[in-house]
Amino acid sequence: xxxxxxxxxxxxxxxxxxxxxxxxxxxxxxxxxxxxxxxxxxxxxxxxxxxxxxxxxxxxxxxxxxxxxxxxxxxxxxxxxxxxxxxxxxxxxxxxxxxxxxxxxxxxxxxxxxxxxxxxxxxxxxxxxxxxxxxxxxxxxxxxxxxxxxxxxxxxxxxxxxxxxxxxxxxxxxxxxxxxxxxxxxxxxxxxxxxxxxxxxxxxxxxxxxxxxxxxxxxxxxxxxxxxxxxxxxxxxxxxxxxxxxxxxx
Numbered sequence: 001x002x003x004x005x006x007x008x009x010x011x012x013x014x015x016x017x018x019x020x021x022x023x024x025x026x027x028x029x030x031x032x033x034x035x036x037x038x039x040x041x042x043x044x045x046x047x048x049x050x051x052x053x054x055x056x057x058x059x060x061x062x063x064x065x066x067x068x069x070x071x072x073x074x075x076x077x078x079x080x081x082x083x084x085x086x087x088x089x090x091x092x093x094x095x096x097x098x099x100x101x102x103x104x105x106x107x108x109x110x111x112x113x114x115x116x117x118x119x120x121x122x123x124x125x126x127x128x129x130x131x132x133x134x135x136x137x138x139x140x141x142x143x144x145x146x147x148x149x150x151x152x153x154x155x156x157x158x159x160x161x162x163x164x165x166x167x168x169x170x171x172x173x174x175x176x177x178x179x180x181x182x183x184x185x186x187x188x189x190x191x192x193x194x195x196x197x198x199x200x201x202x203x204x205x206x207x208x209x210x211x212x213x214x215x216x217x218x219x220x221x222x223x224x225x226x227x228x229x230x231x232x233x234x235x236x237x238x239x240x241x242x243x244x245x246x247x248x249x250x
Contacts (some may be wrong), residue, residue: 018031029142045148055082061145061152071096074099093211094210114185120175127164138160139171141157141185191203191204
């Protein structure tokens with residue numbers, strides 16, 4: 001891997017050279033002439049591709065309701081979370097931060113509690129100062145996703161504004177998105193200055209705080225009982241003695 005120290009006029013692939021950015025530095029590498037893949041590497045590549053598509057779908061499903069900018073590594077972090085979790089382990093998405101620089105705990109030392117009835121309780125507490133911020137916006141977002149059909153089946157949101165110049169006595173938010181699929185609950189916090197929203201990435205957060213699956217109850221088939229009825233008389237076998245009918249015929 002070479003690191004470019006002068007001006008470079010392209011990014012991406014040109015011929016057998018690829019220019020890309022890594023950790024703020026522009027790098028250059030060549031394309032390998034041949035790529036050998038084993039069955040395991042092909043299987044891993046296929047799973048990584050599926051995880052990347054799922055990550056892109058999750059981002060697009062939540063994007064219309066998120067008001068903060070994700071950090072530059074959010075895509076890779078989300079894909080890595082899905083790959084590590086394994087197939088259909090959506091519960092592992094809990095705790096994912098769309099802005100990796102800040103978490104919800106920065107704003108609420110006593111963390112909000114989300115219950116299965118769709119209510120979020122934020123305990124009364126002393127909120128720390130956030131520079132010149134005068135107001136804080138808290139947004140609870142619930143998005144229900146059917147990963148089988150790759151569709152968003154419902155969405156709901158509730159918004160709370162907190163005056164940072166006044167004591168915070170606690171608050172409750174609620175959302176309701178019935179239906180089938182996986183429910184992703186995201187809590188977003190933005191701070192506002194006197195003249196508008198703050199774009200300081202340390203003062204804005206969005207984190208998945210709950211993941212709920214709708215489990216379809218398993219239908220148990222009743223056990224079949226053995227047939228204890230006697231065979232019909234016409235089908236019953238007549239007894240014989242030495243192969244002869246014991247009742248002499250007229």
